Amino acid sequence: MKLLPSIRRELTLLSRSIYFYSEIAVAVICLVVLLFVMPEHFDARATEYAFIDLPREQAEAMEEALFADAGPAEGVTLKNRGHEIPARLYTTDMKYVYVVDNRASLSALCEDTGHIGTLLHEPGADPAYEYFLQGNETARYKEYVTLLLSSDFNELLDAADKQEVRALEENPRKLADRQSVLPLMLSVNCVLMGILVTAGYIVEDKKTKVIKALRVTPSRMGVYLTAKMSAVTLTSLAVGLIITAPVMGGGANYFLLCLIIVCGSFFTVSIGALLASFFEDIGKAFTAVFAILVVLMIPGILSMIAGLNAPWVKVIPSYYIVESVKESLLDRDAGYVLLCCAGLAAGGLILMPLSARRYKAAGIGVGG
């Protein structure tokens, strides 16, 4: 069996190369960013200020009624222009509301912090509400506010209650915000490792002309390429797991995840090998390598933009890596993942003999 020594050689070479360590470094940086910089959930809650302009007792009753769902208030002290402003903080699903005790504080806070403020007047007074906007709110937001003020509030509430809400996704289980970056990172990892690293390696072998020396041994060109692919795929898998395991913990389907990383890498590596067969040094290969890298990274990047689901991304093979990674992380649609794996593996199997033939027939690595 000549494959095993060849894989060992490739791993030895890999472990002595700058590519390998930069790849591991990138993985560690990604992990640090994920774990320590990125919050587990992006906090999308807005901050608002409010003042209820009523006699003390009525104000308290009103406040209690308004924030009945928010849980008990938290007494806090806000600092503004050297003054200390006592406030009560209510935290709802949607926002943080600081209730202050006078109009001056409210307007000062709104002016200095850039958040929105609401002033609630006596019942029957006109206007009943006063909004402290910043001027940079969207037209849509202003329209909402106007709508709320001009229509009967109770009518709106009734309408909202009657509104039928149907989920578009049957299984709305979602990745936590921090986890939702993983499909991007893992697909980019597959693509970078597969194409850049493979092309870099093979071109280096071409430059040192070792391919020429390998060709006068009874070992097949296919074995050389397979060994190279296996080494890169193994590294890609290791890096993928380094990033995933600490972020996902036990939740993911690791079997499927490993499978999709292996098949995805196999596919990208075979592209890298084919690419490398056309170039004598990595500088000349750069434009082609870069263009293909960018295209293959698009699906990962698009996956981060919620709601953007252009049908044409499905043409890019790495889309299936991104989607399969998502499914494996959620431990959801195993059938889909297996199908994608089969597709990517088939793609690799078509490309690989093609490159093997090119390395052999064209006398690549012989010239000079």
Place this chain on the structure above:
Amino acid sequence: MGDMIRVEGLYHSYSHNEDYSVRDVSFSVAEGEIFGFLGPSGAGKSTTQNIITGLLPMQKGKVEVAGHDMRKPSLKLYNEIGVSFEQPNLYAKMTAVENLAFFASLFDVPCRGPMELIRMVGLESSAKKKCGEFSKGMRQRINFARSMINDPKLWFLDEPTSGLDPAIAADIKDIIKKRNQEGVTVFLTTHSMSIADDLCDRVAFIVDGEIKLIDSPKELKLRFGKSFVDVEYVLDGQIRRQSLSTEDEEDKRALKDIIDHCQIRRMHTEEATLEQIFIKVTGKELIGDETAAEHTA
């Protein structure tokens, strides 16, 4: 004795047109022979070796190596042959031992130990160093060592001693001689006269992709020998030396001129050197560092 290599009407053009780097080359190498391709740089020696060893695709002609048709060579062939290249090609990030051990693992036949080979080429003190740190000469020696790792019965050597210092070149020559005595057939290319003269049973003179002549150095010298006169004479108070052919009209006139007008210090017929014969046959000089060095030495 069967032929180990048989080449008939071989042509090769890198640009796939009529611009041939190798043109109508035919020769055969018998088992146990050391056959040398002798020619100046760019003559097409490496190209020929690369085609015979299956590295370059066959375009036109017929090549048989150890019984294998090189139009469709079987991988098994590579268990029987060893190939050393002009330019060293090793894994720069692996040590000498690792390089040899790895290549050994690719053969289906028992291979020689890496250390034994490294010792043979005198590099035992650098065995554990990465080949990337080696000088070109050192890498070339490892390359040479690698080419005999599978104990080949047919050995291809492209410029085995070029660029090596004379003592090491002599060691390499001895190794080749010894292996040949053990029955190994050798095909080597060289632009060095001394290699051809000392090692080869037969040489082919190759110039501009064409073989001009094939014969044994001994036969060539007999054929062309005694036809040179080595003359040392004094002209304008200076001692000069010249080799002149006794057949070439111009040389004959020059010799007569010297005898008529100069004081002769010494004069004797001389067996022609291979280089003189090469120039005579091909009209070209074998310009190369080594040949130049040999002559000034």
